[in-house]
Amino acid sequence: MNILFFTPISPFPSFGGEKIRSAALLQALAALGHRVFAIVGNEDEVSLADYAIPGVEFFVHREKPLTLTERLTGNFISAQSPSLLRLFGEICNRHPIDLAFLDYGYVGQYIRWFSAGRIPVVLGTHNAQAMHTLQKPARGFIQQLRRKQLVNLEKTHERRYFGQAAAVITVSEDDHDYHASFIDPAKVFVVPNFLDETAYTLKEQREKNLLVMTANFSMFMNHEGLRWLVDEVWNDELAKRFELWLVGKHSRESLQQLKGTEHWKNIKAVGKVQDVKPYIAMASGVLIPLLHGSGTRLKCLEAMALRTPVISTSKGVEGVQSDHFILANTPEAFRHAILTFNGRGPLGDLLHEDFLREYSASVNRQRLERILRQVRATAPVITHQTVTE
Numbered sequence: 001m002n003i004l005f006f007t008p009i010s011p012f013p014s015f016g017g018e019k020i021r022s023a024a025l026l027q028a029l030a031a032l033g034h035r036v037f038a039i040v041g042n043e044d045e046v047s048l049a050d051y052a053i054p055g056v057e058f059f060v061h062r063e064k065p066l067t068l069t070e071r072l073t074g075n076f077i078s079a080q081s082p083s084l085l086r087l088f089g090e091i092c093n094r095h096p097i098d099l100a101f102l103d104y105g106y107v108g109q110y111i112r113w114f115s116a117g118r119i120p121v122v123l124g125t126h127n128a129q130a131m132h133t134l135q136k137p138a139r140g141f142i143q144q145l146r147r148k149q150l151v152n153l154e155k156t157h158e159r160r161y162f163g164q165a166a167a168v169i170t171v172s173e174d175d176h177d178y179h180a181s182f183i184d185p186a187k188v189f190v191v192p193n194f195l196d197e198t199a200y201t202l203k204e205q206r207e208k209n210l211l212v213m214t215a216n217f218s219m220f221m222n223h224e225g226l227r228w229l230v231d232e233v234w235n236d237e238l239a240k241r242f243e244l245w246l247v248g249k250h251s252r253e254s255l256q257q258l259k260g261t262e263h264w265k266n267i268k269a270v271g272k273v274q275d276v277k278p279y280i281a282m283a284s285g286v287l288i289p290l291l292h293g294s295g296t297r298l299k300c301l302e303a304m305a306l307r308t309p310v311i312s313t314s315k316g317v318e319g320v321q322s323d324h325f326i327l328a329n330t331p332e333a334f335r336h337a338i339l340t341f342n343g344r345g346p347l348g349d350l351l352h353e354d355f356l357r358e359y360s361a362s363v364n365r366q367r368l369e370r371i372l373r374q375v376r377a378t379a380p381v382i383t384h385q386t387v388t389e
Contacts, residue, residue, distance in 0.1 A: 122168075130158060207283065277302070
């Protein structure tokens with residue numbers, strides 16, 4: 001098929017859960033033999049030629065930052081970008097598009113544009129966004145009011161537009177059940193977050209006393225998880241036994257905000273890196289001290305793919321099918337789990353087996369293809385016509 005793919009995300013470089021998800025979807029669609037015309041963000045202004053995917057042609061759409069008026073009125077949940085609509089039209093006029101794939105965020109308002117041209121739409125969700133926002137800490141009346149407003153806006157967007165899609169793809173069973181509460185359940189599917197197993201064959205020398213936490217620390221759930229870890233779990237005893245590296249965007253700023261320094265009690269903030277895989281591969285364990293969030297954590301899947309044991313809260317591995325995590329949900333239990341961890345044993349290999357069974361690209365490409373075939377089979381016959389504005 002010819003597929004028009006749009007995401008406001010900047011998938012490259014692919015560091016951070018939402019970026020990895022979007023990049024993986026693009027790679028999967030191309031690997032299935034489809035021709036993809038991908039409209040993406042490019043906030044880092046990278047050369048997309050450096051991230052070429054055979055079968056994918058890239059276009060860039062730069063979203064303007066929200067104005068104060070847009071934030072206050074909430075009209076951004078339904079506003080359509082004229083420049084984006086023109087780009088849709090240009091692509092559809094030059095190529096017979098069989099299906100549109102809209103991925104992540106406030107994109108539901110564009111479904112009707114494609115439906116008017118009898119082009120079926122698959123809508124990709126990365127989480128149950130309203131429920132995700134509801135977990136965000138709000139300190140004080142103004143923050144609580146803002147959070148309530150945003151949750152209501154997100155629920156309005158979901159209920160106004162998501163049901164117009166031919167299929168809605170969620171990443172976990174919990175997210176499936178949430179969306180199926182207001183969308184025809186027959187149109188809601190699960191394709192969990194997944195990774196290309198061939199990109200995770202790296203084997204580094206394990207550092208016995210090295211632990212890592214990988215994340216985009218500007219995201220509230222990661223910053224709050226780090227706050228819990230350094231304020232309530234980490235102590236001098238742990239610092240004598242282990243070195244912890246915080247790897248990822250804003251890790252320095254996050255630790256600086258919490259502790260006033262980028263290096264505290266054998267915790268080192270590495271900052272943004274081009275590739276987190278070598279750090280995960282060399283560590284004896286990965287920590288996921290999350291208290292908030294939804295979906296399937298890609299930081300967890302990356303550890304599984306690289307055979308690195310995981311010490312996590314239940315929230316940190318929520319929705320991931322494996323019985324081989326080390327779980328602890330209180331500060332005392334989490335501290336004890338780290339202190340008694342030695343990195344030896346079969347946990348890493350067992351996690352890798354679970355990853356290959358449920359979260360590898362080879363398995364999930366087939367899940368994705370079954371959904372696309374079903375949408376194509378049930379969609380109205382498309383008569384490719386020139387789009388006029």
